[in-house]
Amino acid sequence: MREDEVLKNVRAIFDYGQSDSALIVGNGDDGAVLGPRSELTVLASDMAVEGIHFNFAWSSAMQVGRKVSAANLADICAMGGWPEYFLVALAFPPSFSGQVLELAKGIKNECQRVGVKVIGGDLSRSNEVVISISAIGRVKRPILRSGAKVGERLFISNLPGFSQAGLSLLKSSSDNQSPAANRARMAHLAPDLDYEKYRKSYEYLSSAIDTSDGLVIDASRIATASGVGIDIRVEALINAPEFSELESASGSRESALESALYGGEDHLLLATSDAQDFGFLEIGQVIKGDGIYLDGVRTKTSGGYQHSW
Amino acid sequence: MREDEVLKNVRAIFDYGQSDSALIVGNGDDGAVLGPRSELTVLASDMAVEGIHFNFAWSSAMQVGRKVSAANLADICAMGGWPEYFLVALAFPPSFSGQVLELAKGIKNECQRVGVKVIGGDLSRSNEVVISISAIGRVKRPILRSGAKVGERLFISNLPGFSQAGLSLLKSSSDNQSPAANRARMAHLAPDLDYEKYRKSYEYLSSAIDTSDGLVIDASRIATASGVGIDIRVEALINAPEFSELESASGSRESALESALYGGEDHLLLATSDAQDFGFLEIGQVIKGDGIYLDGVRTKTSGGYQHSW
Numbered sequence: 001m002r003e004d005e006v007l008k009n010v011r012a013i014f015d016y017g018q019s020d021s022a023l024i025v026g027n028g029d030d031g032a033v034l035g036p037r038s039e040l041t042v043l044a045s046d047m048a049v050e051g052i053h054f055n056f057a058w059s060s061a062m063q064v065g066r067k068v069s070a071a072n073l074a075d076i077c078a079m080g081g082w083p084e085y086f087l088v089a090l091a092f093p094p095s096f097s098g099q100v101l102e103l104a105k106g107i108k109n110e111c112q113r114v115g116v117k118v119i120g121g122d123l124s125r126s127n128e129v130v131i132s133i134s135a136i137g138r139v140k141r142p143i144l145r146s147g148a149k150v151g152e153r154l155f156i157s158n159l160p161g162f163s164q165a166g167l168s169l170l171k172s173s174s175d176n177q178s179p180a181a182n183r184a185r186m187a188h189l190a191p192d193l194d195y196e197k198y199r200k201s202y203e204y205l206s207s208a209i210d211t212s213d214g215l216v217i218d219a220s221r222i223a224t225a226s227g228v229g230i231d232i233r234v235e236a237l238i239n240a241p242e243f244s245e246l247e248s249a250s251g252s253r254e255s256a257l258e259s260a261l262y263g264g265e266d267h268l269l270l271a272t273s274d275a276q277d278f279g280f281l282e283i284g285q286v287i288k289g290d291g292i293y294l295d296g297v298r299t300k301t302s303g304g305y306q307h308s309w
Numbered sequence: 310m311r312e313d314e315v316l317k318n319v320r321a322i323f324d325y326g327q328s329d330s331a332l333i334v335g336n337g338d339d340g341a342v343l344g345p346r347s348e349l350t351v352l353a354s355d356m357a358v359e360g361i362h363f364n365f366a367w368s369s370a371m372q373v374g375r376k377v378s379a380a381n382l383a384d385i386c387a388m389g390g391w392p393e394y395f396l397v398a399l400a401f402p403p404s405f406s407g408q409v410l411e412l413a414k415g416i417k418n419e420c421q422r423v424g425v426k427v428i429g430g431d432l433s434r435s436n437e438v439v440i441s442i443s444a445i446g447r448v449k450r451p452i453l454r455s456g457a458k459v460g461e462r463l464f465i466s467n468l469p470g471f472s473q474a475g476l477s478l479l480k481s482s483s484d485n486q487s488p489a490a491n492r493a494r495m496a497h498l499a500p501d502l503d504y505e506k507y508r509k510s511y512e513y514l515s516s517a518i519d520t521s522d523g524l525v526i527d528a529s530r531i532a533t534a535s536g537v538g539i540d541i542r543v544e545a546l547i548n549a550p551e552f553s554e555l556e557s558a559s560g561s562r563e564s565a566l567e568s569a570l571y572g573g574e575d576h577l578l579l580a581t582s583d584a585q586d587f588g589f590l591e592i593g594q595v596i597k598g599d600g601i602y603l604d605g606v607r608t609k610t611s612g613g614y615q616h617s618w
Contacts, residue, residue, distance in 0.1 A: 001617065001618050002615050002616075002617045003615040003616040003617065004615065006616075006618065024349060024451060025388070025451055025453060028454075028534075029388065029453055029454050029455075029534075030353060030384045030385075030387035030388050030454070030517075030518060030519050031351045031352055031353035031384050031385060031387070031388040031390065031444075031446075032351070032352045032353070033349050033350065033351050033352075033388065033390075033448060033451045034349065034350040034351075034352070035349060036346060036347050036348065036349065037345060037346045037350065038345050039345065040333060040342050040343060040344060040345065041342065041343040041346065041350070042340045042341070042342050042343075043340055043341045043342075043343070043394075043396060043428065043429060043443075043445065044339060044340035044341070044396075044429060045396035045397075045398050045429055045430050045431050045441075045443060046398075046431050047398040047399075047400055047431045047433050047439075047441060048433070049400050049433050049434065049435040049439075051435075051436070052400075052433055052434050052435065053433070075339045075340050076339075076340060078339035078340070079334075079338065079339050079340040079342065081340065081342075085352070087352060087353075087354035087443050088354075089354050089355075089356040089441045090356075091356055091358050091361075091439060092618070093618070094618040096618075097618035100618075119352065120352060120353060120354055121354050122354050122355050122356045122441075123616060124356050124357070124358050124361055124362070124616055125358065125361050125616045125617070125618060126358040126360075126361065126437065126439065127360070127436065127437055128435065128436055128437065130356075130358075130400060130435065130439045130441075132354075132356060132398045132431075132439075132441030134352075134354060134396050134443035135340075136352065137340075139342060142333060142334055142338075142342045144334065144338055145337075145338050145339070146338075208339075209339060210339050225337075225338075306311050306312040306313065307311075307312040307315075307432060307433055307434045308310065308311045308312065308434070309310050309315065309401070309402070309403040309405075309406035309409075309434060
């Protein structure tokens with residue numbers, strides 16, 4: 001297939017139908033053009049590479065499209081923003097050309113959950129599938145990593161660890177088909193993020209980060225940026241209503257806790273607040289000093305997912 | 310090297326020093342935040358893949374950084390805009406880790422020519438080097454592909470074809486070290502685009518496109534979008550002051566003309582206008598009908614660079 005043809009088919013999938021008075025020029029020119037913007041604009045970029053972020057041995061092209069989209073949407077939400085537009089750059093080898101439209105549909109499906117429109121991008125040939133998305137959104141009050149204050153509480157939108165537990169099940173080709181195991185697999189393959197829950201929490205948050213690399217390492221990023229320490233209460237994770245499900249998917253309590261503390265790619269909202277009862281899980285305290293503590297004991301922050309070269 | 314370390318070094322290169330009151334949150338959080346924008350915002354995305362868009366057998370990492378940046382800047386200019394910010398996503402294998410800072414410097418150098426700041430991005434491991442940039446700019450009056458009107462003239466910012474001629478020299482390992490040959494090689498490796506010349510032309514242009522895939526195919530995109538035909542005057546290319554240099558780099562008049570008509574990656578501004586004498590090369594006419602003509606003879610528009618899968 002030639003580029004013009006692929007481009008035409010991909011654009012047809014991304015066609016957003018209804019008009020948008022804020023979008024002056026959409027897909028199909030050298031660039032897209034947005035109208036004047038009275039609110040602040042938030043921008044983020046997230047790339048996913050075959051064999052690193054996803055694996056077609058267990059992910060469908062549609063799931064990969066959903067997952068990389070979710071990672072970008074979560075970045076915008078972690079700034080206290082709401083996503084509006086995507087630029088999507090795709091590189092793929094000839095062997096993948098039969099699946100590229102499924103990948104595009106995955107992106108489109110996730111976008112439709114929050115009303116995001118794909119307004120541009122690029123296509124290239126490559127040897128491995130690479131998806132790079134830039135997300136554009138609006139934000140009233142940016143929520144930064146640096147906003148945590150001593151005495152506030154640490155919250156997370158849901159119990160973390162399911163993505164890591166799912167990845168372990170997939171890697172070991174486990175035949176565990178329990179609902180808990182299948183939920184964990186899905187959390188890794190195409191997480192079902194509750195963007196509305198994220199949005200409703202913004203008014204309560206003093207700092208926030210998307211948990212892409214793991215609870216401890218992402219908490220340490222808030223701590224470093226805010227010049228504070230964070231004490232995570234392990235019992236709060238273990239007592240979370242979903243912990244038994246995570247334990248069942250992980251095979252042991254120990255492994256479940258390891259996933260909850262260090263597993264990446266959940267794309268939950270980890271945040272600090274002086275409020276309570278806004279639907280998040282309370283899991284710790286912002287304290288004086290620096291670094292991350294587990295029940296008062298200082299812990300290393302080198303766990304969690306990091307690329308290395 | 311671990312991700313946090315690479316990220317720190319890359320960010321140090323992209324550090325833009327002086328403050329920018331329009332940039333509320335820069336690099337280092339989940340996303341960047343821009344202030345309210347009274348002008349229109351233009352967005353474009355361009356991806357470059359090792360072995361497809363560049364080849365380290367003859368390109369330095371710095372040249373690759375400059376080239377992919379230039380392609381993005383040219384997209385913004387082709388909309389009649391002026392670039393302000395980049396989001397840069399880089400994927401690379403361990404074998405490239407010693408060169409990633411050179412690549413970042415190449416991006417930074419090209420950005421500094423137009424005052425662009427890198428305000429975010431992503432890093433990933435991969436098997437081949439992939440660079441995906443999203444460019445954000447401002448625009449007063451978007452210049453679209455669809456604006457060409459019958460009777461207008463066709464212009465290009467400079468004679469096209471040098472990038473293709475340079476690629477041929479590089480591919481054949483030619484030992485031609487004439488100034489013309491070296492200029493052609495540089496046009497391919499790291500084009501030296503005259504962004505100010507692009508900007509000064511905006512007021513005269515009715516339509517524009519960045520010549521990334523070749524004069525004929527890019528002209529056909531203007532023709533299709535505008536519902537017109539375009540007649541390219543071959544003599545205007547041959548009579549251009551720089552044609553003899555292109556001929557010298559290409560080895561023959563025939564090969565030079567082939568490069569000028571069908572060679573890609575020059576990233577020149579191809580445009581239509583009812584004006585004259587604004588420093589561009591006049592190379593044809595907008596005519597009734599459709600398709601591309603060379604001296605009145607209809608030609609195929611399937612030449613020029615196209616990815617295929």
